[in-house]
Amino acid sequence: MPEQLEERVANLEAEVALLKNKVESNSSSIPWWEQIAGTFADNSAYDEAMRLGREYRDSLRPSSIQASDE
Template identity: 65%
Template structure:
């Protein structure tokens, strides 16, 4: 085995060991996983979602009350 091959293997092993030793907080975690569940059981958030839904529904045309041609 050539020295270059041995060094490459050792570098890969060191990288794996460093990853295993890193604290969880420094590992790359998608933003949506970090905040997932942060509003669970939050009545203020639930109310904001309800009001937002009502507002969006108010912007929709009322098809039942439109005149037919």
């Protein structure tokens, strides 16, 4: 049984080393938000999702606040 555990730990350590290497090789000095900037430019589905989200958030506001916004 201890041999199985040692083998499993060795396999996990090898997998973690591979994942660390993959993450380190994919990292760049450019922040993630700059890497994805413009991803949704001129995308009507994104614009619609943002509109619907805004409508939903507005629907959660008390009516007195909604009336003053209009």
